[in-house]
Amino acid sequence: MPGHIARIAEEAETFLSAGPGRPAPSFPGCVLLAAKDGVIVAHRALGHAVRYERWDEEREEAVELPPGSRVPMAEDTIFDLASVTKLFTSLLAVQLAEQRLISLDDPAARHLPEFAATDSAKSAITVRQLLTHQSGMVSWIDLYALPDNEARYAAIYASELETPPGTAHTYSDLNMISLGRLMERVTGRTLDTLVAERLTGPLGMRDTCFNPPEALHARVAATEWQPGTDRGMVRGTVHDENAWALGGVAGHAGLFSTARDLAAFGQLMANGGRYGRTRILSEESVREVLTDHSAPLGASPRGLGWQVDQRFYMDALTTAVTTGHTGYTGTCLVVDPVAGTVFVLLTNRVHPTRERGTESGYRRLPARAFARAVPVRPVSGRTSWRAEPTAEAAATLTAPLPALRGPARAYFRLWYDTEPEVDRGTFERSEDGGRSWTPVAFTLRGGAHRWRSEGGFAGWSGRRWLVAAAELPATTTHLRWTYTTDGDNQGRGVYVDGMRVSVAGRPVFDEARPADASLLEADRWRRSTD
Secondary structure: OOHHHEEEEEEEHHHHHHOEEOOOOOOOOEEEEEOOOOOOEEEEEEEEEEEEEEEEEEOOOEEEOOOHHHHEEEOEEEEEEHHHHHHHHHHHHHHHHHHOOOOOEEEEEHOOHHOOOOHHHHHHHHHHHOOOOOOOEEEOOOOOOOOHHHHHHHHHHOOOOOOOOOOOOOOOOOHHHHHHHHHHHHOOOOHHHHHHHHHOOOOOOOOOOOOOOOOHHEEEOOOEHHHHHEEEOOOOOOHHHHHHHHOOOOHHHOEEOOHHHHHHHHHHHHHOOOEEEOOOHHHHHHHHHEEEEEEHHOOEEOOOOOOOOOOOHHHHHEEEEEEEEEOOOOOOEEEEEEEEEEHHHEOOOOOOOOOOOOOHHHHHHHHHHHHHHHOOOOOOOOOEEEEEOOOOOEEEEEHHHHHHOEEEEEEEEEEEEEOOOOOEEEEEEEOOOOOEEEOOEEEEEOOOOOEEEEOOOOOOOOOHHHHHHEOOOOEEEEEEEEEEEOOOOOOOOEEEEEEEEEEEEEEEOOOOHHHOOOOEEEOOOOEEEO
């Protein structure tokens, strides 16, 4: 699918300049990588790794470097991963649990007594609650202003809980900082050593580390102009002020990596815990990581440290088990084990300032293009019908029927992937020549599973074609398939194929017949081979 694959970079490239809803570029540069079934299908570097000298706070504008001093982006550019670091911290914890060095249901204070020494309410917090952000700890406190690491960790342990442990979800850097410290205590190894020995080393991730050595700084993308930390334009040291204050090594932020290295890490999850001949986690542990642990709280889906089913940046790559994370510096990893896809987008969004916002459109649109590149093959003939998933649109596909001489039965194949509860499809009928419409109840079958719909569908069909069937009264004159969308997140879309209607077992409409196919009226539906 070379045309669709090319669209991945084309979509990302649009964010190198101002556009609708963004008065400034979303980022100076990026590196993207898309892989399917372990094969890299796209790997592009766009824009600049270093473009700006500083940020003029008085004028609120970026001061550019002379063209000859700018550093172009390269495929092996090294990026500050920001919160994508949390994925590594999380897998370390699950690996230690698998090896029985800890239990996920251990109180954190069992391994780190000072964690609850000044606040007894923290004695109930478990390792699992740190991983799932259900500890009740506040999202952030300022550690940079404190004099040393002893004071910084003491401030974390003394911070008041926002909610009782296990009762609410609050995304908190303090969870992962505490978890990193706990694992250091259990193993007697520093966090950077644990990551190198247990994850990046075995996976061959040679360009992934905390505190990149100075020899690598020329390959590192710049982040923010930070006069407040006396660092000027930050490049080669961690952008996050708290991680920097902690020496550049922390459970919530601090790792640097390349797109290729991060893709290998993502492939590990797509493969169920194995990369090549190296097994990092058991398949059972990976399933536990990808299980939504926030559902009982009614919170956004989240596994063990890994986000799941987050359409705001995964977009059409989303399934119930699609996993990954974003980073504040403009990074993200998306892994869909169902389709076997890994998507990496690394940007220097905060170069030269964080003040341009964090909206994730620049993540969604390339992800959507990659999802489109994974084909949906027709089941009847060379093409199927695909509803175009454009923003704030309604697509209709209408089939006029001949006069029916009795009750009829409709059959069709259906494949759908939509934003649940927002973007919806329907199957409808008309008795008055298409002037008014009512939903048609129909049954769906996928493998051994059968269920009934009252006329609508949303969410995803499991990345497979479903068999649909419906009873129609003899008064039916038209059938219609619709798909309506909102303005933001999108799914892969809706496909319909093999539509036919029979009366007493004899076909009266069959899309496979050219004469019947020519009667179909399509508005925002297109014939598609993929």
